[in-house]
Amino acid sequence: MEQCFHFLEKKILRRKEHFLMEGEVCHTKGIVNKGCFRRYVIDGHGKEVILNFALEDWWIGDLDSFNNSKPTEYNVQALEDSEVLCISRMNHLRLCELIPKYKVFHEDKTRRSHYASLKRLTLAQSGSPEEKYLLLLKQQPQLFQRVPLHYIASYLGIEPESLSRIRKRLTLKDKNLNQSQ
Amino acid sequence: MEQCFHFLEKKILRRKEHFLMEGEVCHTKGIVNKGCFRRYVIDGHGKEVILNFALEDWWIGDLDSFNNSKPTEYNVQALEDSEVLCISRMNHLRLCELIPKYKVFHEDKTRRSHYASLKRLTLAQSGSPEEKYLLLLKQQPQLFQRVPLHYIASYLGIEPESLSRIRKRLTLKDKNLNQSQ
DNA sequence: CGATTTTTTGAATCATATCAACGTACGTGG
DNA sequence: CCACGTACGTTGATATGATTCAAAAAATCG
Numbered sequence: 001m002e003q004c005f006h007f008l009e010k011k012i013l014r015r016k017e018h019f020l021m022e023g024e025v026c027h028t029k030g031i032v033n034k035g036c037f038r039r040y041v042i043d044g045h046g047k048e049v050i051l052n053f054a055l056e057d058w059w060i061g062d063l064d065s066f067n068n069s070k071p072t073e074y075n076v077q078a079l080e081d082s083e084v085l086c087i088s089r090m091n092h093l094r095l096c097e098l099i100p101k102y103k104v105f106h107e108d109k110t111r112r113s114h115y116a117s118l119k120r121l122t123l124a125q126s127g128s129p130e131e132k133y134l135l136l137l138k139q140q141p142q143l144f145q146r147v148p149l150h151y152i153a154s155y156l157g158i159e160p161e162s163l164s165r166i167r168k169r170l171t172l173k174d175k176n177l178n179q180s181q
Numbered sequence: 182m183e184q185c186f187h188f189l190e191k192k193i194l195r196r197k198e199h200f201l202m203e204g205e206v207c208h209t210k211g212i213v214n215k216g217c218f219r220r221y222v223i224d225g226h227g228k229e230v231i232l233n234f235a236l237e238d239w240w241i242g243d244l245d246s247f248n249n250s251k252p253t254e255y256n257v258q259a260l261e262d263s264e265v266l267c268i269s270r271m272n273h274l275r276l277c278e279l280i281p282k283y284k285v286f287h288e289d290k291t292r293r294s295h296y297a298s299l300k301r302l303t304l305a306q307s308g309s310p311e312e313k314y315l316l317l318l319k320q321q322p323q324l325f326q327r328v329p330l331h332y333i334a335s336y337l338g339i340e341p342e343s344l345s346r347i348r349k350r351l352t353l354k355d356k357n358l359n360q361s362q
Numbered sequence: 363c364g365a366t367t368t369t370t371t372g373a374a375t376c377a378t379a380t381c382a383a384c385g386t387a388c389g390t391g392g
Numbered sequence: 393c394c395a396c397g398t399a400c401g402t403t404g405a406t407a408t409g410a411t412t413c414a415a416a417a418a419a420t421c422g
Contacts, residue, residue, distance in 0.1 A: 063292070064296040114295045117302065
């Protein structure tokens with residue numbers, strides 16, 4: 001597995017830098033070694049909509065663009081100063097041939113990401129904003145330690161103001177619960 | 182490729198029958214040969230939420246459950262009388278070994294499904310209900326030929342009444358446009 | 363044909379978006 | 393170290409648009 005490192009290029013991205021932008025072809029994909037990213041699109045009204053986050057150990061990039069050399073529809077941006085291990089399409093294919101373990105590792109990560117997509121969609125589609133918030137809090141508490149709330153709001157498909165009010169409502173509920181006990 | 186058919190079991194599902202239900206382990210996956218399916222979950226209020234549809238040539242089942250033998254969180258139901266070519270996990274693995282073409286075919290379908298998940302999420306998250314409706318109409322016009330509108334509404338994350346009103350609004354707009362020309 | 367499913371319509375209600383303003387924290391450069 | 397600018401979060405008032413509930417009309421199935 002150490003041989004992998006010959007093929008992986010360490011890339012440093014500062015907060016707010018883009019790993020990938022809409023319209024580009026995704027020539028390299030990267031595994032997040034340190035830091036945090038968001039994938040987003042710009043909707044018809046120029047509003048950024050966050051599709052997902054990537055923390056340590058997740059691949060970033062756009063598979064469709066990477067595999068098929070077509071322009072991506074997504075933007076991938078660092079939310080913190082980050083470190084990514086990058087690999088070009090050619091080196092990726094070489095590694096798959098050369099090191100079976102790499103291939104297995106990679107396929108495993110890809111499968112997980114596939115499962116996660118469906119789960120993400122479930123979160124997006126079911127329940128009220130408040131319920132989504134609570135579910136996310138349960139599923140990914142780490143996120144809230146690292147990601148500003150207005151990004152979480154975008155991920156949940158609501159406005160930052162609404163998220164703020166939801167949180168306020170919930171802390172009030174908490175207080176009432178504690179008092180009555 | 183003909184050898185595949187020894188391993189594939191043709192299954193007939195009548196309208197409303199389930200291919201998979203929440204809680205079960207997905208022991209076989211199937212490729213839709215004829216017909217149409219929906220994948221849905223039941224949300225906290227007992228409401229069905231449609232995550233996606235599957236028409237001819239798409240796999241149905243739950244990959245996470247299939248690959249990892251764990252209970253699924255999804256329901257997959259036929260919307261028309263349908264015909265599915267099914268394969269068990271064991272046979273699937275055998276076929277992958279035996280017939281490289283099958284493996285390639287399958288991996289290709291899986292990748293597509295992965296890309297589609299992200300695109301689906303983009304649809305779910307960006308724009309107003311009306312914009313989502315128009316986008317879906319553009320992306321998948323075939324759907325509207327086959328799937329009742331209240332299922333489309335669920336897919337778009339809105340109530341059937343709302344979809345009905347959106348469509349009414351749009352036909353009115355159309356009329357006005359045509360008149361003024 | 364009768365029964366069920368699907369779509370439409372209306373009226374009232376409710377939740378979120380929007381807009382504007384303010385408070386706060388953060389970090390960088392002077 | 394302080395000051396300033398930027399990014400982030402909160403709050404209030406209002407408007408907007410979807411939901412809800414009830415009912416009826418239309419389409420489809422057996």
